[in-house]
Each structure stands twice: as C-alpha cells, then as structure tokens.
Amino acid sequence: MEQRSSNEHEYEQIDLFFQKLPQPSNLSLIRQKVASFCSVQQKPIVLITSGGTAVPIEKNTVRFVDNFSAGTRGSASAEYFLRRNYAVIFLYRFKTLEPFTRHINIHSLLKSFTLDGNRKNLQVSSEMSESLKPVVENYQKLSESLLMVTFTTLSEYLYYLKEIALALQPLGSKAMLYLAAAVADFYIPYDNMAIHKIQSGEGPLRLHLEMVPKILRPLIKFWTPHAFVVSFKLETDESILVTKARKALEKYGHKIVIANALQTRKSTVILVEDKTDERIDVDSNSNVEIESIIVDKLISKHKVFMQ
Numbered sequence: 001m002e003q004r005s006s007n008e009h010e011y012e013q014i015d016l017f018f019q020k021l022p023q024p025s026n027l028s029l030i031r032q033k034v035a036s037f038c039s040v041q042q043k044p045i046v047l048i049t050s051g052g053t054a055v056p057i058e059k060n061t062v063r064f065v066d067n068f069s070a071g072t073r074g075s076a077s078a079e080y081f082l083r084r085n086y087a088v089i090f091l092y093r094f095k096t097l098e099p100f101t102r103h104i105n106i107h108s109l110l111k112s113f114t115l116d117g118n119r120k121n122l123q124v125s126s127e128m129s130e131s132l133k134p135v136v137e138n139y140q141k142l143s144e145s146l147l148m149v150t151f152t153t154l155s156e157y158l159y160y161l162k163e164i165a166l167a168l169q170p171l172g173s174k175a176m177l178y179l180a181a182a183v184a185d186f187y188i189p190y191d192n193m194a195i196h197k198i199q200s201g202e203g204p205l206r207l208h209l210e211m212v213p214k215i216l217r218p219l220i221k222f223w224t225p226h227a228f229v230v231s232f233k234l235e236t237d238e239s240i241l242v243t244k245a246r247k248a249l250e251k252y253g254h255k256i257v258i259a260n261a262l263q264t265r266k267s268t269v270i271l272v273e274d275k276t277d278e279r280i281d282v283d284s285n286s287n288v289e290i291e292s293i294i295v296d297k298l299i300s301k302h303k304v305f306m307q
Contacts, residue, residue: 050071069181241270
C-alpha cells in the first residue's frame with residue numbers, strides 16, 4: 001500500500017508539471033499518426049529523439065533559451081537502424097538534420113543544375129546524380145518504416161515523447177528508446193511568461209527559471225517500463241564520464257548510457273551498462289560513422305534483451 005501510494009504521488013507530480021506546459025494543438029493528430037504507424041509494423045520499433053529544445057520566455061514568442069544540437073547523431077543513427085530492419089519514429093527538432101537528406105547540401109545541389117536551351121527542363125550533373133543515387137535508393141526502400149515528428153519547444157518535445165512512449169508500451173521489449181536529444185534543464189511555466197515581447201527599454205532582464213523534472217524516471221517507470229532504453233551523457237571532463245553514466249543507470253534503472261566527451265564525441269563513445277563498459281573508437285579521417293557501430297552494438301544487445 002505504501003509503495004502504491006508513493007507511485008501515485010510521483011505520477012501526480014508529473015501530471016502537475018505537464019499542466020504548467022502549453023499542450024500542442026496538434027497532439028491528437030500526432031497520437032493518431034503514431035498509433036497508425038505502430039499498428040502496421042511487424043518489426044522492432046525504435047524511438048530516436050534528436051536535436052535541441054527551445055524554452056520560450058514570452059507567450060507570443062520572440063525570444064527563447066535554446067539547447068543547441070544539429071541532430072548529427074540522431075539522424076545518422078536513424079538510417080542505420082532502418083538498414084538493420086527496425087522501424088523508426090524520429091522525434092526531432094524542426095530544421096535540424098534528418099535521415100537521408102542530411103547527405104544533401106542544398107547549395108551544391110543548386111550548382112549542379114543546368115537549364116536546357118529552351119530553359120524548360122532541368123538537368124543535373126553526372127557527379128551529383130551518382131552521389132544522390134544511393135541516398136534516393138535507400139530512401140525509397142526504407143521510408144515506409146520511418147515516421148518523422150518535429151518539435152521546437154520543450155513542451156512540444158515532452159508531450160510528444162509521452163504520447164509516443166505510451167503508444168510503444170504494448171510492444172514491451174520489442175521497443176527501444178534512443179534518447180539523443182539535447183533537452184533543457186530549466187524552463188519558465190507558461191503562466192509565468194510575459195504575454196508580449198519583453199521590451200529592452202525596461203532595463204536589464206532578470207529571468208526565474210524552474211527545474212525540469214528528469215523525464216527519464218516516469219518514462220522508464222510508468223510509460224515504457226519494459227522497453228530497452230538508451231540515454232546519452234555528455235561531459236567536458238572525460239575522467240568522470242563512466243562514473244556519471246553509471247550513476248544515471250543506478251538512479252533510473254534503464255539499460256545503457258552512451259557516454260561521450262564534448263571534444264571527442266564524433267570519434268569516441270563509451271557504452272556503459274550496469275557492470276561493464278565498452279569503448280568505441282573510429283578514425284576521424286575515415287569514412288566510417290561511429291553511429292554505424294553504436295547501432296550494431298545496441299541491436300545485438302536488444303536481441304538478447306527480447307529473448
């Protein structure tokens with residue numbers, strides 16, 4: 001009874017937090033799209049979060065506090081999961097990198113076009129055509145297993161994350177969560193925001209930001225208790241990486257933390273589990289993306305987890 005009461009209190013606290021956030025107007029549409037996508041998949045599904053969240057400081061938003069992330073790791077990982085026969089729900093920050101299109105530089109693409117003599121038809125250079133072929137082939141082959149959902153603000157991210165997690169709950173161990181987004185630690189409750197643009201003529205700006213609860217806890221405890229959950233830990237001091245990652249595992253009870261140092265995150269990561277850790281290194285000058293190795297390792301571990 002005491003344990004049940006504690007769980008109920010914790011769930012109520014999360015609900016109270018969500019009540020301080022503006023609910024996205026398209027939440028029911030996202031819920032329907034996710035449910036429809038999940039219902040037709042006959043393979044494991046991975047939710048990948050990618051990019052950074054914005055925290056508005058006005059209701060009619062002009063200014064915001066941002067967590068910057070280009071979405072490199074998330075977008076690359078999505079492609080490798082798709083190639084390994086996973087369905088992917090890609091929850092990503094609007095205008096950050098996307099699977100497949102991340103390979104295309106729009107300026108290079110425009111330069112590769114020429115108009116014919118009548119200026120009616122576009123032709124693309126042979127070099128660009130050759131570089132685009134594998135991208136287009138992979139997209140056409142794999143895109144039916146990909147659902148992309150965009151967010152901008154912290155509240156959008158959290159509401160969508162909760163809805164997607166609840167949709168994945170019936171899959172049990174067949175669901176994986178790969179939480180690569182850069183999520184804000186602080187926010188301003190909606191009722192505390194200024195309605196209109198804050199005027200600089202009013203003098204220095206002082207903001208009071210509240211802590212964002214650690215969403216990993218309800219995600220693992222309530223929304224997807226049987227899923228294979230992978231989180232990320234970024235530090236600037238490599239010597240504390242594994243210790244901090246293992247503390248996160250002890251606190252939240254999920255499966256793996258991918259630990260990386262800011263300076264070497266593109267070439268080195270450490271997969272930290274409860275009692276073991278494994279370092280992955282790639283040559284920064286090679287054409288091998290470290291995400292391809294990360295995904296292979298995780299899928300092997302996920303297969304064991306599903307047994």
